[in-house]
Amino acid sequence: MYYIVETQKSFDQASTDLELAVKRLGFGVLHIHDLGATLRSKGLAFEEQCRVFEVCNPGQAAKVMLIDMRLNMALPCRISVFTEKGQTKMGLIKPVHMLSALSDDLALVQIAKDVEEKTMQMVDEAR
Template sequence: MYYIVETNKPFSQASTDLASAVMHHGFGVLHVHDLGATLRSKGIAFDEECKVFEVCNPGQAATVLSTDNLAR
């Protein structure tokens, strides 16, 4: 799922603010994948900054995981 919001904030500030907002709304940040850094570490020329935030709401996760999807 993509959710795009434009901002005038520097990338690092927008990343920090996103992590704070996620936690404020009852989600946890499981991991932040820094795709730009990963690509550059593999020798690939990639000038953009790109992070993927892996988030989870424990209550929602428990509900989804307790549903028997095979019965549908």
């Protein structure tokens, strides 16, 4: 269900490298949520770092929504860079698993496989 890798890179370097890999592989970064900073800004003692990258390939997103518009709620894809006990990690929830739980449409499964391969490749390249 999850694809998570560890990296020896710093949190900031892994974040930069992920953003470059996303663009190199034909996706765009729609937004980056800095959840760690947000929690700290609310006065919470949150030690870890966490950035969630919303990434999208417009062609693939359009295909998904043409098949089942309700699946817009599962878009865009999210890839996280985070720390856990001092270790930098990157990961995602695999699109095939997620979309398979939401629909039985075989065309969606194929789209999800294509997107899953690309998003995992992004993580691997940024690692």
